[in-house]
Amino acid sequence: MRSGGNKKTRSVTRRDFLKTSGVVAGAAGLAPAISAPFVSRAMAQSKTLSIVQWSHFVPAYDTWFDKFAKDWGDKNHIAVTVDHISENDIAARAAAEASARAGHDIFGWNGGASGAHLYRKFLVNLTDLVESTAKKYGKPTVIGTQIGYDADTKTWSAFPDFYINYPAMYRKSMWDEIGMKPDTWDNVRIGGAKLKAKGHPVGISLGHSNDPNTTWRGVLWSYGGAVQDKDGKRIVLNSKESIEAVKFVAALYKEAMTSEVLSWDDSSNNRYLDSGVSSLILNPISAYRTAQQVNKKMADDIFVLKPPKGPAAQIMGAAAGFYGIWDFAKNKEGALEFLKYYADHWPEAFKASEGYNNPCFANIVPKPMPILSNDPTSNPPDKLSVLQTSDEWCAAPGYPGPATPAIDEIYNEFILCDMMSKTATGQASAEDSVKLATQLSEAIFKKWQQRT
Amino acid sequence: MAVITAPAxxxxxxxxxxxxxxxxxxxxxxxxxxxxxxxxxxxxxxxxLLALYYSVSAYTLYDPSWRFVGLGNFEQIVRNPVFLETLGNTFLFTFGSQLLGLIMGKFGALLLLRPFPGRRIVRALIILPWVVPIALATIAWQWMFDSLYSVINWTLIAFGIVTRENAPNWLGTPSLAMLCIIIVNAWRFFPFAIVIFLAGITAVPQDVIDAATVDGAGFWRRNYQIILPMILPIVAIGLIFGIVFTFTDLSIVFLLTKGGPGEATSVLGFEGFQVGIVSGDVAQGAAISLFMLPVLLVVVIGMLRFIRRREI
Incomplete structure (x- = not known):
């Protein structure tokens, strides 16, 4: 017999629980169906366009771009959203969106490797857009073609947006003191050794990040070496020129740098220069812009040169930015229209980036270029004018051939960085380092040839 | 006359x-x-199952086809001259950090068993490394190991132990870089080890410890010949978690060293991510990741068998 008298107790039975949870689950399931007519009516009021791209090193650029995109959306009754993600997250994000066949309408790639060519089967053909832009603003530059053009299909899978160059930035007073100018790689080594003795070493990373991947490619090319041939069909790394380049890097490390560079990330050389220690780095002008903010006097002493000249060429690696439209984008027409509009307003983007984004079409920013030819914040104002010629001395990974998935993987595996650092730290001879790097690169090439 | 009605x-x-x-x-x-x-x-x-299929296919982001290639991906990986180094690094990183984490956990638990003012707060705070997002924690460690502004080096120089010229290059020297990632992972793991040890030690009957003390067992004998053997099964469970999580981890390496210098800290998880996601060769990335499976299976089955025997 149950007891309890007047005291009412209420317990939840298994049946009650199931009933209640059934009702709740049912209601939750029906909610979208009930609200759908209202939601869809609200959604139908405007189309949407979503863009994802990196968080720019110049924060003011993001502010400008977000407003630019929103204003375009307002004019065209399209709700535009712009998401900014870290440069390190771009590859994973692109892979996720492509695999899920869902995400943003426009994807902005940025960085040294893993670009639009990897995703060409997921992207809208942008040949018409690039050709019409080229008609108006001149031929795409070498780097623009490398990153967006697919020679096999003769189509453009990406719209080349900009590239970031890596000029030499040096402390003029220090180099004047030793009576030298870091305009050749030999001068960098000889002058760097003198300045290292005075406590001002050269600072070029030998770690695993974009900067060394880009800079050491430039040195390799300057010495006449390359990873692949012009057609991108064959690995040509194991050459006398490559060995000479590796020997030079080892000498530069021993004579003009310190072991600190072995673990640097992309911000370390900026800090090294801005702290007043380093006599020279190779980097985008963000390092100089930061110096202007933290120490104007020192910034006035930082001068900008073309990358040093090697025995074979004066050329340097660069990191490119480019846009693609997913073939699963919900608003492909809107995305295409936005990119057309953006191309027509590219000089504004150039100004907003403070000269950091360099043009991928020959005449899209006519010379003399604003800011670079006359920068009121710099002393002298034409300090950055040499950057106007950077299309002549910049190339993307893969040079003299195209950027391909195999070239990307060689980049992402830091094979060239390790080739240089192993010899620099005495772990292997220049010949052995080049041999190992060639072996690894050939295996990657062979694999991708089987994949495509 | 009363009418009697039949009950309903x-x-x-x-x-x-x-x-x-x-x-x-x-x-x-x-x-x-x-x-x-x-x-x-x-x-x-x-x-x-998808990973299994990817690993025997030619699936890439460049050409997302499901063409069957058998064990071709595994063959390419094994032929890679630096793969063995990556595999060795993964073992060293996993077992090194677990060993260090267990030692720190054991001593931490012994300290936290003793009553002292503020013990509850300390017990709560000690769990922080376990709950702090690893990305944040690793950035803090990165600054501590930074080649230019390392606070550890600054302290060593301030105390006159090293000079600026011969200060350790934590992330730039292969052996030190490996030590760094082991330390960071052990630091993340040790609060979990403390909790495991505390749970085990407090479950040991007090009369067993008292009897051992009466029989003349000192601190070391009580701890390592009585308590530790009794709590080994629960420690083994914690260790299984630690090994599985560490063996498959890529975050510390990705954030701290990107596998460098050279290939000194490249581990399977990081390599799988670089090849499969960053470079878009999903098939080979999956194959690299699957190399972890047999190792983890052997470790987990071995430890579970050990635990079962101990319980019997």
């Missing part, structure tokens, strides 16, 4: 058969456990 017959409602089915414990239990099983099947089983 209780209304018998027809009872649904479903109601009785739900009353069976076995059936209801299965219904309750079904979401968990479904969850595991969908979020663990399906991706695992």
């Amino acid at each position: 017959e209780p209304v018998v409602r027809p009872v649904s058969r479903f109601r009785f089915v739900l009353d069976r414990r076995g059936v209801l239990g299965s219904i309750f456990i079904a979401p968990a099983i479904l969850y595991v099947l969908l979020l663990v089983g399906v991706p695992f």
Whole structure:
């Protein structure tokens, strides 16, 4: 017999629980169906366009771009959203969106490797857009073609947006003191050794990040070496020129740098220069812009040169930015229209980036270029004018051939960085380092040839 | 005259058969456990099978085809001259950090067993490394190991132990870089080890310890010949978690060293991510990741057998 008298107790039975949870689950399931007519009516009021791209090193650029995109959306009754993600997250994000066949309408790639060519089967053909832009603003530059053009299909899978160059930035007073100018790689080594003795070493990373991947490619090319041939069909790394380049890097490390560079990330050389220690780095002008903010006097002493000249060429690696439209984008027409509009307003983007984004079409920013030819914040104002010629001395990974998935993987595996650092730290001879790097690169090439 | 009315017959409602089915414990239990099983099947089983298939296919982001290539991906990986180094690094990183984490956990637990003012707060704070997002923690460690502004080097120089010229290059010297990632992972793991040790030690009957003390067992003998053998099964469970999580981890390496210098800290998880996601060769990335499977299977089965024997 149950007891309890007047005291009412209420317990939840298994049946009650199931009933209640059934009702709740049912209601939750029906909610979208009930609200759908209202939601869809609200959604139908405007189309949407979503863009994802990196968080720019110049924060003011993001502010400008977000407003630019929103204003375009307002004019065209399209709700535009712009998401900014870290440069390190771009590859994973692109892979996720492509695999899920869902995400943003426009994807902005940025960085040294893993670009639009990897995703060409997921992207809208942008040949018409690039050709019409080229008609108006001149031929795409070498780097623009490398990153967006697919020679096999003769189509453009990406719209080349900009590239970031890596000029030499040096402390003029220090180099004047030793009576030298870091305009050749030999001068960098000889002058760097003198300045290292005075406590001002050269600072070029030998770690695993974009900067060394880009800079050491430039040195390799300057010495006449390359990873692949012009057609991108064959690995040509194991050459006398490559060995000479590796020997030079080892000498530069021993004579003009310190072991600190072995673990640097992309911000370390900026800090090294801005702290007043380093006599020279190779980097985008963000390092100089930061110096202007933290120490104007020192910034006035930082001068900008073309990358040093090697025995074979004066050329340097660069990191490119480019846009693609997913073939699963919900608003492909809107995305295409936005990119057309953006191309027509590219000089504004150039100004907003403070000269950091360099043009991928020959005449899209006519010379003399604003800011670079006359920068009121710099002393002298034409300090950055040499950057106007950077299309002549910049190339993307893969040079003299195209950027391909195999070239990307060689980049992402830091094979060239390790080739240089192993010899620099005495772990292997220049010949052995080049041999190992060639072996690894050939295996990657062979694999991708089987994949495509 | 009173009229006696017959009591009303209780209304018998027809009872649904479903109601009785739900009353069976076995059936209801299965219904309750079904979401968990479904969850595991969908979020663990399906991706695992997918990874198995990817590893024998030619699937890339460049050409997302499901062409079967047999064991070709595994063959390419084994032929890679630096793969063995990556595999060795993974073992060193995993077992090195677990060993260090266990030692720190054991001493931490012994310290936290003793009463002292603020012990509760310390017990709560000590769990922080376990709960702090690893990305944040690793950035803090990166600054401590930074080649230019390392606070560790600054301290060593301030105390005159090293000079600026011969200060250790934590992330730039291969052996030190490996030590750094081991330290960071051990630091993350040790609060978990403390909790495991505390749970084990407090479960040891006090009379056993008292009897050992009466028999003349000192601190070391009590700890390592009486308490430790008794708590080994629970420590082994913690260790299984630690090994599985560390063996498959890529975050510390990705954030701290990107596998460098050279290939000194490249581990399987990082390599799989670089090849499979960053470079878009999903098939080979999956194959690299699957190299972890046999190793983890052997370790987990071995440890579970050990635990079962200890319990018997």
